[in-house]
Each structure stands twice: as C-alpha cells, then as structure tokens.
Amino acid sequence: MSEGKKALLVMGCPEVPVQMSMVIYLAHKLKKSGWDVTVAGTNAAVKLLLAADPESYYVQKTVDLDKLIADVVEKKVDFDICFAFMHSDAGMTYGATFCAISKARLFAVVFGKNAEALGESIDYPAEKIVAKATHNPIPLKNKIDKVAI
Amino acid sequence: MSCIEQLKYKLYLERTSFKEAREYIEKNSEEVYYVDPGYKIFKDYYIIGVPPVAMGVRGNEMLFTYVKPCHGTFVMGMDSEEEIARLRKNEAEKIKKSLKKGGEKGKAESKPAPIRYSDIWKK
Numbered sequence: 001m002s003e004g005k006k007a008l009l010v011m012g013c014p015e016v017p018v019q020m021s022m023v024i025y026l027a028h029k030l031k032k033s034g035w036d037v038t039v040a041g042t043n044a045a046v047k048l049l050l051a052a053d054p055e056s057y058y059v060q061k062t063v064d065l066d067k068l069i070a071d072v073v074e075k076k077v078d079f080d081i082c083f084a085f086m087h088s089d090a091g092m093t094y095g096a097t098f099c100a101i102s103k104a105r106l107f108a109v110v111f112g113k114n115a116e117a118l119g120e121s122i123d124y125p126a127e128k129i130v131a132k133a134t135h136n137p138i139p140l141k142n143k144i145d146k147v148a149i
Numbered sequence: 150m151s152c153i154e155q156l157k158y159k160l161y162l163e164r165t166s167f168k169e170a171r172e173y174i175e176k177n178s179e180e181v182y183y184v185d186p187g188y189k190i191f192k193d194y195y196i197i198g199v200p201p202v203a204m205g206v207r208g209n210e211m212l213f214t215y216v217k218p219c220h221g222t223f224v225m226g227m228d229s230e231e232e233i234a235r236l237r238k239n240e241a242e243k244i245k246k247s248l249k250k251g252g253e254k255g256k257a258e259s260k261p262a263p264i265r266y267s268d269i270w271k272k
Contacts (some may be wrong), residue, residue, distance in 0.1 A: 042219065
C-alpha cells in the first residue's frame with residue numbers, strides 16, 4: 001500500500017540522545033514497509049546520522065533542513081507523511097511550519113524532559129506521539145510502534 | 150545557513166520562545182503584519198513559525214523572527230525599505246482578496262430586494 005509513497009523525518013536539535021536512535025529505527029521500519037524515506041536536519045544532525053550509518057544501510061536520503069523548507073515552499077517537493085521530532089519550543093515551531101507548508105499527514109514526535117508540556121502546547125493539526133524519554137528510547141519506540149500508517 | 154546571518158542586523162531577543170518573540174514584535178512595532186510560515190525574505194530565508202507569524206515595521210527597520218533548532222527563536226531587526234514595501238504590498242493584496250471573496254459571497258447570498266411593497270406578498 002505504501003509502495004513509492006514518500007515519508008519525511010525532520011530532526012530537531014540532536015542534543016537529546018533518543019532522537020538519533022529513533023530516527024534510524026523509524027527510517028528503517030518505514031523503508032521495510034515500502035516507503036521512500038528522506039531525513040532532514042541541521043548540518044550537525046545529518047553528520048551524526050551519516051557517521052552512524054556510513055554505508056547508508058538505514059537511511060538513503062538526507063537533506064539540509066533549510067534547503068528542504070525552501071523546496072517545499074517552492075513546491076519542488078512534498079511528502080505523504082512527515083514525522084517531526086521535537087523536544088524544544090524551536091522544534092515545535094518547525095513542526096508548525098511543516099504543518100503550514102506541506103500537504104503531508106503530520107506526526108509530532110515529542111520527547112525529552114518536558115515532553116508532556118510541549119505536547120500540550122501543540123495546537124496545530126498533528127497526530128502527537130509523546131513520551132518523556134531522554135536516554136531510554138523504549139517508551140518512545142513503543143509509542144511509535146502503535147502508530148497506524 | 151541562510152544569508153541573513155551575513156547581513157547587517159540587530160538582535161532584540163535571543164534564544165526565547167516563539168510566542169514571546171511574537172509578543173515582542175507586536176508590542177514594539179509601529180505596524181504589525183501577519184504572514185504564513187514559509188514567507189520569503191531577503192532572497193533566501195523562509196520564515197519558520199507558528200501561525201500567526203508577526204512581522205513588524207519600525208521606521209525603516211523590519212522586525213522578524215528567526216528560529217534555529219538548537220538555539221530557539223531570535224527577534225531580528227534589519228533596515229530594508231524594499232522588504233517593508235513588499236510586506237505592505239502583500240497585506241494590501243490580502244485585503245483585496247478578502248474583499249473580493251466577501252463581495253462574491255455577498256452576491257451569492259443576497260436576494261434581490263423587492264421593488265414595490267406589494268411585491269413582497271406576491272408568490
């Protein structure tokens with residue numbers, strides 16, 4: 001069903017460890033289900049990802065976050081689903097931007113110490129996946145596994 | 150990195166929340182305009198934000214929000230008559246569009262008024 005459909009994973013600031021773990025996990029999981037996966041992030045986040053997956057076994061396509069936003073606004077590219085990872089107000093703001101500029105079905109993946117409060121502050125249309133996780137990825141992984149795509 | 154960081158700018162708020170940045174612009178500008186996320190300024194910066202995204206004008210200076218994933222939201226000010234003119238033009242076009250919509254809607258919804266009092270009772 002998902003063959004050829006495009007999925008976007010948007011990384012926030014990479015300072016919270018569970019993000020990279022869950023991005024790699026979710027990218028692989030989506031790819032195995034037939035999704036064409038692209039991961040976007042800051043220069044630092046993309047470098048962390050490429051260093052962990054040097055042969056692009058888990059992630060085949062990466063893109064600079066600002067460049068991607070420009071391309072989506074200019075309608076050069078769009079996606080069917082988008083997972084926006086966030087643990088801060090800035091991440092939440094990026095999620096709102098994707099909600100406004102893209103037609104993708106949006107999932108807000110909220111984690112970190114203040115996950116619950118941050119999750120409540122999201123008032124744009126997004127399906128929320130919220131887990132108070134910083135070092136242990138399992139609570140977030142369990143919530144991601146329950147998502148029906 | 151956007152070219153914005155290489156331009157001459159002033160920083161009014163640093164590493165704050167988007168909400169606080171928006172409130173700062175609303176309180177400290179002579180004119181406030183609201184744009185959608187993705188609005189392009191200075192050739193290659195697409196505004197990141199939670200709608201409504203406030204942009205301010207104070208004299209020749211345009212106030213706007215700049216968001217960085219690891220550092221939060223900044224309120225920046227840059228002198229640019231060109232960008233201010235574009236912002237005003239954008240707003241004028243929005244008003245024109247909404248007036249047009251209202252006009253068409255008004256036309257569709259309104260029934261022609263009866264010409265004479267006696268016509269009201271005619272079937």
